[in-house]
Amino acid sequence: ANHSKKAILTLLYEHKDQFLSGQKISELIGCSRTAVWKHIKTLTEEGFKIESVQKKGYKLMDAPDGLNEVSVSAGLQTKTLGRKICFYESMGSTQKEALRLADEGAADGTVVLTNEQTNGRGRLGHTWQSYRGTNIAMSLILRPDLPIEKTPQLTLLTAVAAADTIENETGLSCGIKWPNDILFDGKKLVGILTELQAEATYVKAVIIGIGFNVNTESSAFPEPIKSVAASLRSITGKQYELASFVQSFLAKFEFLYELYLHNGFKSIRPLWEQRALNLGKQIKVRQPGGRILEGFARGINDDGVLLLEKADGTPVRVYSADIEW
Ligand code: BT5
Known part of the structure; x- marks a missing residue:
């Protein structure tokens, strides 16, 4: 039953600006028109606004706030x-x-x-x-x-x-x-x-x-x-x-x-x-173990590793597993 309800809601979302007849829905989902009506009723109780017009069918007008x-x-x-x-x-x-x-x-x-x-x-x-x-x-x-x-x-x-x-x-x-x-x-x-x-x-x-x-x-x-x-x-x-x-x-x-x-x-x-915001700048990086490293951010290489240059010119590779400040 839950599966059919979800399938009906999916159809309504996929045809957001149109009416879908109860007949069409029941054919597509493979359940009776009464079952369709019941699921629509439940959806309405859950907060979905579904317009229902005789001979035209159902149309999704609004959904509860947030995601579903x-x-x-x-x-x-x-x-x-x-x-x-x-x-x-x-x-x-x-x-x-x-x-x-x-x-x-x-x-x-x-x-x-x-x-x-x-x-x-x-x-x-x-x-x-x-x-x-x-x-x-x-x-x-x-x-x-x-x-x-x-x-x-x-x-x-x-x-x-x-x-x-x-x-x-x-x-x-x-x-x-x-x-x-x-x-x-x-x-x-x-x-x-x-x-x-x-x-x-x-x-x-x-x-x-x-x-x-x-x-x-x-x-x-x-x-x-x-x-x-x-x-x-x-x-x-x-x-x-x-x-x-x-x-x-x-x-x-x-x-x-x-x-x-x-x-x-x-x-x-x-x-x-x-x-990237901090390339070409002086930055601080916290390495595993808490050691703080300061240097000039040269760029990243093809492995995604950050290349840092310390004040004395020593290059250091920093992995994104390490933590920046
Ligand atoms: C992050 O950590 O930025 C990773 C956050 C990942 C959140 C997602 S949500 C879905 C999934 N489920 C989870 O439980 N987590 C993930 P970090 O770099 O450590 O930054 C955390 C710091 O950002 C905090 O200490 C606050 O200073 C700040 N912060 C907390 N909530 C924030 C928010 N909503 N917007 C901006 N900054 C926030």
Whole structure:
């Protein structure tokens, strides 16, 4: 029954501006017209506004605030990514759930998505704040055939995908602060967290978590986050449709990911460099173990490694697994 309800909602989303007759729906789904009517009734109770006109049929007028699984899956233009979506109305962390699902064997391209993340994680035990229905929290489960040392490149790829999506959807041109922050006017719009499930030498799964501040009002950010965070809405004053934003990100990500798997990081590197904010500057980097390194950021190489030059001229390679300040 749940399956038919989802199929009906999908049809309504796919024909958003048209009426679909009960007869047509029952034929396409393979259930009775009475069953169609009952499912429509349930959807209405769940908060979907569905216009129903005799002889014409049903038309989707509005949906509950925020995301739902079908709003993202209907019309999604990807081959693998998001073909399976695990959607939760509210949850602690999409990242934690994705790690659990990956451990249970979830397929490559599975996406975990929620309307409300209550215990979001950043790197190194930091927290990530989410605001119900106004920002996007999702995790991608990928199973690339990659050596472990190359996986930090996926963080850089994700940053490019996120910045490109923002530019396509809003016209804003964002910068990337190595390795994982997407900034506009110095404020953070997107956070990216890459985690691994690996055996000694091979990668079982890469879990990429992304948080986008989309429609959050700046007053919703508490101190001290307020001084470092921004949302698309706080910059442009506009509201964006979360579902189409997710669809657009998944399509962009998949495109870059395929390019990467076929041609390697050299196909991503120039795209990343175009948006890089701290190349050619003095920067500080925290290395594993807490040692702080200062130097001039020369650039990144074809492996995605940051090339730093210390004051005495010694070159140092910094991996995005290391933490920048
Ligand atoms: C990150 O960590 O930027 C990675 C954030 C990843 C979040 C996603 S959401 C979906 C998935 N599920 C999860 O549980 N996590 C992932 P880091 O570089 O450590 O930055 C964290 C710092 O950013 C915090 O210490 C705050 O200063 C700041 N911050 C927290 N929430 C923010 C927000 N909404 N917008 C901007 N900055 C924020």
